[in-house]
Amino acid sequence: MKTAKGYRYTLQFPDVTAYQRQIGEFLEQLGSKKSRFIVMALSEYLAEHPEKMKASGKLHPSIGSFSRDDMKDIVREVLAERGMVIQLSDEAQPAEPSDASVNAMLESMKAFM
Numbered sequence: 001m002k003t004a005k006g007y008r009y010t011l012q013f014p015d016v017t018a019y020q021r022q023i024g025e026f027l028e029q030l031g032s033k034k035s036r037f038i039v040m041a042l043s044e045y046l047a048e049h050p051e052k053m054k055a056s057g058k059l060h061p062s063i064g065s066f067s068r069d070d071m072k073d074i075v076r077e078v079l080a081e082r083g084m085v086i087q088l089s090d091e092a093q094p095a096e097p098s099d100a101s102v103n104a105m106l107e108s109m110k111a112f113m
Helices: 018-048 068-081 099-112
Strands: none
Touching: none
């Protein structure tokens, strides 16, 4: 929002991943200098991606590639928050799940209901 002294915004993002927590802690350490840093970072980003200045609607900036291991970490963290622990495997899964695995999946979904 534009004010008489400049611009004023509120920034909020989740701390689901270790990366997000790291960024949040970094911003906290900046204290009252957060605004200067964010303006500098956005200036550099927009210089590299000028097409974003013309974009309308929601923007989805990319922060590098999102690996399979990143996704596994997010899944583990979300499940741990809900008191669930699972073992993720890199082995290929069978095309048709067994009755036991379907029953186990349905049973674990009760935690979300």
